[in-house]
Amino acid sequence: TMxxxxxxxxxxxxxxPVSSIDIEEDSIxxxxxxxxxxxxxxxxxxxxxxxxxxxxxxILRIDELVVVTSGLHITCVKSGEILWSNxxxxxxxxxxxxxxxxxxxxxxxxxxxxxxxxxxxxxxxxDGELIEVTHMDERPxxxxxxxxLILALGRPxxxxxxDSEHRELPxxxxxxxGVSGRENIxxxxxxxxxxxxxxxxxxxxxxxxxxxxxxxxxxxxxLDNGDLVARTAKSEPIWTASGSQxxxxxxxxxDLHWCGRWDSIHGHLExxxxxGELIVSxxxxxxxxxxxxxxxxxxxxxxxxxxxxxxELFQRRSKQVKSEENSRNSTLAAKLRSLRK
Numbered sequence: 545t546m547x548x549x550x551x552x553x554x555x556x557x558x559x560x561p562v563s564s565i566d567i568e569e570d571s572i573x574x575x576x577x578x579x580x581x582x583x584x585x586x587x588x589x590x591x592x593x594x595x596x597x598x599x600x601x602x603i604l605r606i607d608e609l610v611v612v613t614s615g616l617h618i619t620c621v622k623s624g625e626i627l628w629s630n631x632x633x634x635x636x637x638x639x640x641x642x643x644x645x646x647x648x649x650x651x652x653x654x655x656x657x658x659x660x661x662x663x664x665x666x667x668x669x670x671d672g673e674l675i676e677v678t679h680m681d682e683r684p685x686x687x688x689x690x691x692x693l694i695l696a697l698g699r700p701x702x703x704x705x706x707d708s709e710h711r712e713l714p715x716x717x718x719x720x721x722g723v724s725g726r727e728n729i730x731x732x733x734x735x736x737x738x739x740x741x742x743x744x745x746x747x748x749x750x751x752x753x754x755x756x757x758x759x760x761x762x763x764x765x766x767l768d769n770g771d772l773v774a775r776t777a778k779s780e781p782i783w784t785a786s787g788s789q790x791x792x793x794x795x796x797x798x799d800l801h802w803c804g805r806w807d808s809i810h811g812h813l814e815x816x817x818x819x820g821e822l823i824v825s826x827x828x829x830x831x832x833x834x835x836x837x838x839x840x841x842x843x844x845x846x847x848x849x850x851x852x853x854x855x856e857l858f859q860r861r862s863k864q865v866k867s868e869e870n871s872r873n874s875t876l877a878a879k880l881r882s883l884r885k
Contacts, residue, residue: 548813548826551861553840553854554588562844564612566603567835567852572842574850575600579614581621588852592624604639604646609670611646613639618648620672628672633664642689645675649695651683665695678708686722688729694741696722696731704731704741714745723756723763728777730763732756738765747779754790760799760818766790772803774820783820788812792843796836797855804831804843813843823862 549555560576567573570586579596598615605611610621613636619629634652641647646668654661663683667675684705686696695705696719703719704711713719717735729741732753738746752768762776770789774782788807795801799818804811811830815823830846839855 546824546861546865548815548824549828549851551853551858552851553857554584554850554852556582556584556588556850556852558582558844558848558850560848561846562832562848562850564600564603565833565835565842565844565850566605567837567840567842568605569837569839572850572852573603573605573610574844575603575612575614576848581610581612583610583624594621594624594626596621596626597629601635601637602639604641606641606646606670611639613637613648616650618646618666618668620646620670630668630672630674632666634662638684638687640687640689640693642693645669647687647689647693649684649687680705685719686731688722688724690724694729714739714743720753721755723758725758725763725777730756732765736767738763746777747775749773755793757793757795757801759795759801764793764795764801766793766803770805772801774801782818783816785814785816785820785822787814791831792834794834794836794841796841796853797839797858800841802834802841802843804828804834806830811845 558574558576558580560578560580562574563577564575573583575581577599579598581596582593583591585591596614596619597617601613603612608622612619616631617629618636620627632650634650636650638649648666651663652661663680665678682697682701684695685698688694692706697703698718702716703713715733715735715737717733719731720734721732723730731739734752736749736751740746749767753765754768755766757764764772764774766772770787772785788805790803791806792804801816803814811828813828813831814825831843833844835842841853843851
């Protein structure tokens, strides 16, 4: 079978566990658990690096600006220089750019209660000036900006905030994750429901939804028991796959599904076709984050490694392996025929 690591187009080392990654065709940005932030160009050359306050959770690009949530802070970087950094209340979580404003969420975790006790929605100008802060009891687990600013919420209220107006979803269970597709936004709930921004219940899985990713025919839900469930937009099953905990998943070129798993000792990376057929699986360090652009797939790992696969190179390696397998099979068949004679 194909060596997935050897088939990578680029391998880089962040020097610390990778906590976030953002890839475009001409560049890649990665953030680490200890605040390292680095940017490479499309050829894999380092463009700049910066040291932020703490673990980098989210990365947002606004033209030449790179805004990140870093520990308790929101930090704005340009060409490796930190332009401004503001402390939020609690951990800084999600980012969006809406109506020419930087939107950030923060949350406070209470160890005694084992839950998030308070959250806030922050609005900043591009210069880092605080415009407004709104406090709420619910932690937002998904943030999306198009014509509306959409926040998907946990307990106690659950449901959505759409431009500050609360909206119910088909399930009253907390939203754990979300994904924005071409025609709809899907939300994964703690009770296994997948619901939509249009107010439909798409499906009900047996256990909590950890993450969602879009594929050409629909979506793939990663459940907290390690199952992957691929369905069409109308909820018809396409394929399923079981295994250890899914840490990150992404669908990329040629509608391949890429999945990182962790079995508490080893990490695994799996690549499947649009019909769920496993093409290749390899043991890795713990896969933490992933992202895709039109022709590239990127994964960040616990050991600091960043691996990027490129469409044409991956296709060539895949064809080469198939050709070698066919050659071996025909040689074996010829040997069997000669033995029979």
